[in-house]
Amino acid sequence: MSFIRLIRRFASPYKWQVVLNLVFNLLSTILSLFSFAAIIPVLRILFGISQVDTVYVDLGSTEGLEQWLAAAKGNLYYLLGEMIGTYGGGVMLAWLGLFLGVMTGLKCLTAWLANYYMVPIRTGVLRDLRRQLYDKIVSLPLGYFTQERKGDILSRMTNDVNEVEASIMSALDVLFKDPIMITVYLLTLFVISWQLTLFVLVLLPVAGLLIGRIGRSLKRASKRGQEQNADILSQVEETLSGLRVVKAFNAENKLRARFAVLIDATRQTFNRINRRYYLAHPVSEFMGTCLIAVILWFGGMLILNHHSTIDAATFIYYLVIFYSIINPAKDLSKAGYSIRKGQASLERIDKVLDTQSNITESAEASGISDFGECICYEHVTFGYDVSRPVLQDISLRIGKGQIVALVGQSGSGKTTLADLLPRFYDVQQGCITIDGKDIRSLKIHDLREMTGYVNQDAILFNDTIYNNITFGVDTSRPAPEGLSWQQAVERAAKIANAHSFIMDTPDGYQTCIGDRGSRLSGGQRQRISIARAILKNPPILLLDEATSALDTESEQLVQEALEQLMRDRTTLVIAHRLSTIRNADLICVLHEGRIVEQGTHNELLALGGYYKRLIEMQQNNKSGE
Numbered sequence: 001m002s003f004i005r006l007i008r009r010f011a012s013p014y015k016w017q018v019v020l021n022l023v024f025n026l027l028s029t030i031l032s033l034f035s036f037a038a039i040i041p042v043l044r045i046l047f048g049i050s051q052v053d054t055v056y057v058d059l060g061s062t063e064g065l066e067q068w069l070a071a072a073k074g075n076l077y078y079l080l081g082e083m084i085g086t087y088g089g090g091v092m093l094a095w096l097g098l099f100l101g102v103m104t105g106l107k108c109l110t111a112w113l114a115n116y117y118m119v120p121i122r123t124g125v126l127r128d129l130r131r132q133l134y135d136k137i138v139s140l141p142l143g144y145f146t147q148e149r150k151g152d153i154l155s156r157m158t159n160d161v162n163e164v165e166a167s168i169m170s171a172l173d174v175l176f177k178d179p180i181m182i183t184v185y186l187l188t189l190f191v192i193s194w195q196l197t198l199f200v201l202v203l204l205p206v207a208g209l210l211i212g213r214i215g216r217s218l219k220r221a222s223k224r225g226q227e228q229n230a231d232i233l234s235q236v237e238e239t240l241s242g243l244r245v246v247k248a249f250n251a252e253n254k255l256r257a258r259f260a261v262l263i264d265a266t267r268q269t270f271n272r273i274n275r276r277y278y279l280a281h282p283v284s285e286f287m288g289t290c291l292i293a294v295i296l297w298f299g300g301m302l303i304l305n306h307h308s309t310i311d312a313a314t315f316i317y318y319l320v321i322f323y324s325i326i327n328p329a330k331d332l333s334k335a336g337y338s339i340r341k342g343q344a345s346l347e348r349i350d351k352v353l354d355t356q357s358n359i360t361e362s363a364e365a366s367g368i369s370d371f372g373e374c375i376c377y378e379h380v381t382f383g384y385d386v387s388r389p390v391l392q393d394i395s396l397r398i399g400k401g402q403i404v405a406l407v408g409q410s411g412s413g414k415t416t417l418a419d420l421l422p423r424f425y426d427v428q429q430g431c432i433t434i435d436g437k438d439i440r441s442l443k444i445h446d447l448r449e450m451t452g453y454v455n456q457d458a459i460l461f462n463d464t465i466y467n468n469i470t471f472g473v474d475t476s477r478p479a480p481e482g483l484s485w486q487q488a489v490e491r492a493a494k495i496a497n498a499h500s501f502i503m504d505t506p507d508g509y510q511t512c513i514g515d516r517g518s519r520l521s522g523g524q525r526q527r528i529s530i531a532r533a534i535l536k537n538p539p540i541l542l543l544d545e546a547t548s549a550l551d552t553e554s555e556q557l558v559q560e561a562l563e564q565l566m567r568d569r570t571t572l573v574i575a576h577r578l579s580t581i582r583n584a585d586l587i588c589v590l591h592e593g594r595i596v597e598q599g600t601h602n603e604l605l606a607l608g609g610y611y612k613r614l615i616e617m618q619q620n621n622k623s624g625e
Helices: 003-010 012-037 039-046 065-087 089-116 119-139 150-192 194-214 218-241 243-248 252-304 312-353 414-419 444-449 465-472 485-495 499-503 522-536 552-566 601-607 610-624
Strands: 374-382 391-399 403-408 429-434 451-455 540-544 570-574 586-591 594-599
Touching (some): 003 012, 012 119, 194 252, 252 312, 391 414, 414 570, 451 522, 586 601, 594 601, 594 610, 601 610
Parallel strands (some): 403 586, 540 570
């Protein structure tokens, strides 16, 4: 992607700031020329040239631009000579010093204003890119994250975004700052001496070719470096998530060794990147100095041989201006490297932004807030890998208000069957309907608004208890039944058997519970998640082994809360402890992705099949304990 396309894509919302940056960069460059212009009369005074062989010419009588410029230059020399003769060299030096100070002050002011209007572009681009990436991440289906590492996504959100932001700033410099300075300075050099400037332009491509050859492999190396940064973040994230297991298995040294290999490889990659990147500055400076040496020799020979149209003082002014081109030229070469690095990071970001979700909503999708009869799975087949189905030809009817339990060994497809209902994934064959309507014809937001979810690992956020309970509702709207939201939250917590322990925390409902609720016990976290579902008040409830990881006392409290939650709702329960679903209206036994038995608890016991064997296994395990 060229730097123009890069700017058009990200900086277009900030066009007025871009214009102001351009204007003040131009003013700063012009004012710098006026600052340098004070050098000529200063040198003339120091060289003792108080009179000049020029006469005042009426500019209106000149014809053509060249004659006008020559006349203006002669008039300036004439006036300076007259003033030096009248006031003396010391006074003129003082005035010239004042002029130099004022011009430099104005130049610095306009340079600061140019950067002032660059700041909102820099911060705005960073904000916009992170917002786009975050919005995309939360909109992608769950299936995407089974194939991507968290650390890699975090790296794209942080390291890659920062590289792109730096690249865009460099692109703005390439387009609006450095070229302006170089162009204005070159035009001024042409005005002073077009012969000498033509000679300079013959040498510039040689320097540019050398500088350009340095950064050809930078983009490829930068992409590899960002991928290695993602590997580092992934390992850190995995280590923090599994720290208990790491310590339990004395695996610290193994992880240290693996991490050391990774960071050493990353160091080597960034050594190559940064060495090449920092080579731009010294090469540019060296080439610029060589050019000045050549110009000094060539221009000096012209003056010494009286073949030049400029005098010694003007020639020094010429050298000062030319030397001023070196810094923007160096910045230009470094900006080119930065843009290449940014393009590598942008490719990684665009890989996420361009990902198309396979969970789509048609333009004709209809809304839904409740249902009247039933939810039906009709010959549903699904697999995370198309060639290996997890569910095969599942047909199931869940009547309104029923409690339907799913049981079976691990890997039989229980959680997957539940995840298909809120369209976390889409079926590959068959369909799921609500009152005869395919859920793919319904609005996704409305479908999920109807669904409450409580799973085995209570997902809470590093926030207050109040904000975790209200997570699934819009608190900008009035609370139900004329209550305040605080009252509604407390009522939900009481139903979930959570109010008493919440009030025992230091700040009650405003207590922050730490990362993933780490300051609470497993039973407390589960009751908070149940309170969250109660407050949402959904007509459909999904319970994924909500009590399997709890001790007996916590299980009893949570089970009581769940019974309150399931009351008058259509509930799909994934059961690990079969004793908790004896009163279910329908129990479905899954085995290798198929429903092999279904009925009530007593009916399934009478069959003497899979369900009875599962019951006996759990009873034997308990008696063995």
